[in-house]
Amino acid sequence: MNTSLGTLPGELAGKVVTPGDRRYRMLRSTYTTVGSPAAVVVPESAGDVGAALRIARETGLRVAVRSGGHGLSGSGTNDGGLVIDLSALHRVEVIDRASRLVRVEAGARWAQVAQALAPHGLAISSGDHGNVGVGGIATGGGVGWLVRTYGLTVDHVRAVEVVLPDGTFVRADAEAEPDLLWVMRGAGAGAGIAVAFEIEAMELGDIGYVQLVAAVDPAGETLRRWAEVVREAPRELSTAVMLASRGTSTAAFITAVVSSDSPSTIREAVEPLLGIGDVTAQEAHVAPYTALVPTQHLHANNGQMATATTNGLLTDMTPDAARALATASAGPHPILVQLRSLGGAAHDPDPSATAFAHRHQNTLVVGSAFPPDGRGALATAWGSIDPHADGAYVNFESTPDEATFARAYPGATGTRVTELWQRYDPDGVLRPQWRA
Template sequence: MKSALGTLPAALAGKVVTPDDRRYPLLRSTYTTVGSPAAVVRPQSPGDIAAALRLARETGLRVAVRSGGHGLSGSGTNDGGLVTDLGALHQVEVLDRASRLVRVEAGARWARVAQALAPHGLAISSGDHGNVGVGGIATGGGVGWLVRRYGLTIDHVRAVEVVLPDGTFVRADAAIEPELWWVMRGAGAGAGIAVAFEIEAMELGDVGYAQLAAAVDPAGETLRRWAEVMERAPRELSTAVTLASRGTGTTAFITAVVASDSPAVIRDAVEPLLGIGDVTAQEAHVAPYTALVPAQHLHANTGRMPSSTTNGLLTGMTPDAARALVTASAAPDPVLIQLRSLGGASHDPDPSATAFAHRHQNTLVIASAFPPNQRSTLHAAWAPVAPHTEGAYVNFESARDEAAFARAYPGPTGTRVAGLWNRYDPDGILRPAP
């Protein structure tokens, strides 16, 4: 079979989408980044992924891997390269209900995963949007609505099925290919293409869900009080804060999720948040976990929200850090500042247990800027915040340079990650272009 890419492997017949294909506009981009790849491959098996990697080697095309979801960092597409879109690999299966072990393919999106697990009374902490893809989170980290109760998604990955850059299909766990298992949990993007994960889910049905809005003073004392509440909070409580500034005022919009269906537990967890400042609005109810990552979130990712994103982690919310966050949110050009609570179960693993080494910080700070000058806007807004942060979460980082790598994988973790990327992918076929 001939194409502009040369002779396509028989295994990929009908699975390669080029710019002249009517499907191309729906497959070329992530949610945030419009790409112009030479082709998008939609594999249906590990063999198809191996064939796509062989095609990339033969044509010299750089590979981008997309697990089917948002792809906030933009790394799920490229210009002139080959995109491997795993969206057709989306099966979810309960392997053993007694041990809560489930198998989830990398191209599934979390709305479907939540729907599949709900009848079994199970859930996986899985990002904060139903359109997020499994593969990106389960290889990069996984900060979700249940992070303080469950930990990161990668903390519960018991095995991963991987196609290595040389086409070899491997199942890695703590006993078999333990180094591959280690790097795939936090830095998998540079080692291989994940096909599926065996993940230990948690028992969960309904959860408490509350939305608050609080006025934020210029000095950020409201944010400091929020951080203090979260340091004392039970593990069942996880929160996300979005800062919005208009004129001279800043508002913190807080979403609180309590991993319990007990009204008493929910009330005791949420009530301290009412004391962080002038809470101007509130709503609270009990809802199924599926309502937090609903199927209504599912959509094609066509670059509809172009943006550039960076992030950092705070150990403590110092006065200077709080003030810097308010300043960044009130920048002349629009910048979206979000805070995600960490701690609790996310601190349980040893920093060396996975390739995500950030196990003592309490807050993840994410900044996003939008066209027309999003990169310069982001740089200017982030400058006062950066000195207060340490480390970064790879899934919320648009930059792909050495500095970004060092922030995501500091010190010995970075040395180990780099060594394993070079072992499994010596030609750098999966390495994102800077």
């Protein structure tokens, strides 16, 4: 078949979607970003991924790789380039129940993974929404609902099946291609396309989760008390906080997740949160982990939630940092501020063990703004938060640049990431445009 893409390989017959195809409308965009790629390839095997990369090299088209649809970075689509959509690669398999080793293909969504593992009493702490794809998190970091118990997703990746930019298929593990395994766990976007992961899951039955609403004072003392409670909490407790404006004031919507089905353990872990301030609502549940990432989250992605997003990591919730967070989320032009607790198991690995080097910070702060305010409002509000940040998470940045790279991959980590991206992708086929 001859198209503007040249002569397509036979193995990609029916798997290349161009603007005239009725499937294009459903494949062009992510949840946050409307794209207009020249074509979308939907591979069904590692060989198909290699064939798609050959097209990119021959045509010079910019490549975007999509494992899911939510990606706040917007990197899962582009304009005028080639999108490689991994959604057909979505199998989940328990390889060895005794060692809790599972194989998950990169195009699966976390709702599908949770559903497949639940009958085995297993779970993988991943993102906080069931529609998020496996590949982006498992190559970028993975701050999930169970992060303080389990650690990051990348901490438990034992092997990655990768298609390199030259089309070569490689299985990277600690013995074979350890450098590739290292970079794929935190900085995989510039080294190769992961098609599957072997991940060590955790034993998990039902979990407890409690939803609280607390008033946030302008000085941010409520946030300081929240941070202190979580810092001292048992590892079973992980929390996520959304700060929402109520006119000139702010409310903190807190989801506290406890990796236990024991009512006493849940109560002891959560009770200190009731003392952080004026807690006005609370709701408690004991439920399967699938309740947090349900299959109801699975939906089409057509750019329906345009957003500008940035983030930073906090080591300490200082008075100035807390005040800046409270101010940014209130007032006439507020932004949406989300806080994710770190610590616990996320601090266990040596900072050099993976390409995600941030092992001492205690809070991930994500700021988002929506039309019509968008990037201007975000830049203004974030200006008071940024001085308190100590590093960043690459997956939560919608306009990455060289400064983003330096914050996400500081010092020796950044040097090694750069060297490995150049080794595995010397022609820059996958290299992010902001690192060109």
